[in-house]
Amino acid sequence: MKVKIHTLFQYLLETTQAEPEAIVGFSLAQSPRLGDFLADLDPDLPLDWNSRDFSGLPELKDHVLRQAGLTGVCAPADVLITAGAAEANYLSIMQLLQTDDEIVIETPGWPQAEVLAKAIGAKVVRVTRRETDGWRLPLDQLAEAVTVRTRMIFLTNPNNPTGDMLDASELAEIVQIADRVGAWLLVDEVYAGLEWDGPRAPSIAGMYARGITTGSVSKALGLQGLRTGWIICPDAGLIRDAVILRENSSEIMNIMGEVIAEIALRPERYDPALGKARTEGLAHLAQINDWIAQQEGLHWISPRAGLIGLAHLPEGFDSEAFARFLLADPYRTFLLPGSAYEQPNHIRLGVGGGLSVNLTEGLTRLAQALADYPRAEGRCCMDPHSTDTACCLSS
Known part of the structure; x- marks a missing residue:
């Protein structure tokens, strides 16, 4: 591959x-400076893994669920901290998609899923957002594109790069489309929280048993350099498979990234x-x-x-x-x-x-x-x- x-x-x-x-x-938003976090950092912090939870700092996972609106809906065990949303997408796609599977993607959209799918040898099926339709995702065409051969649907919400946004009713319809064939539904939510027209959409991990939410602190908080993101999924097998693959890529967490991200995601910040x-x-x-x-x-x-x-x-x-x-x-x-x-x-x-x-x-x-x-x-x-x-x- x-x-x-x-x-x-x-x-x-x-x-x-x-x-x-x-x-x-x-x-991305204006990036904070390291000095903004120094008062909350422990100078005696060991720069090894956190010795508490191999899937990420427990308090950071709590914050991730809170900002996604999933507190009480998903559990901390449903969260895996990753090296940004890019690694979260990578771990999910590489563990779920196999040669000759089909993945349905949107275009224009974030290209990572297509790049990885082609490397795996999976078939890429595109659903086109059109400028003449306000860059809306055509759900009728999505329904036609999803078949019994579909293993995964990959979307971004808000959409990267058009800035369009799927609302709760549209996401519910997409869940029905995915569930009809048992497909995984991965929604990259790195721009969630920055809505100009309407409320934040619900996170897909709270709507569907095979729903995968990915996100990070990179965009809305401007903390791209921390390389800290997450997977949220109620399927324990997917989280475990992602941990196994991460063990063979980035291995353990970025402790400084996690510690600073935890500070940044505290409600008062x-x-x-x-x-x-x-x-x-x-x-x-x-x-x-x-x-x-x-x-x-x-x-x-x-x-x-x-x-x-x-x-x-x-x-x-x-x-x-x-x-x-x-x-x-x-x-x-x-x-x-x-x-x-x-x-x-x-x-x-x-x-x-x-x-x-x-x-x-x-x-x-x-x-x-x-x-x-x-x-x-x-x-x-x-x-x-x-x-x-x-x-x-x-x-």
């Missing part, structure tokens, strides 16, 4: 040394931090909505939740070529091209980063790049790896 690189990660690898001066597309992320995210969302309204040929469906959304480029633009154009002098501004999500006519914009992101400057540079971008028919203009803009300007 060989895991092949995805377009999204390929672009990040190729541009990681660019040193942009502005970012338009920050996908978590609630104000989430409120701050929501206030700053809403302010940036309003700013981007106003800015897009002033741009000729650029439009988007404003995300209903989360910190990112897809904006539709004007005619004649290729997203990756434009993203590289924007990253070069004189703009020096980073954003992720929609080609990372197989949406080559889009760019990903973000409302995260809080006050640490100079969004006004980034949008000013982006507006100038949109105006300057050469939309001639020259081949070099459509080559996403070309740095020769002169030929485009002269063609």
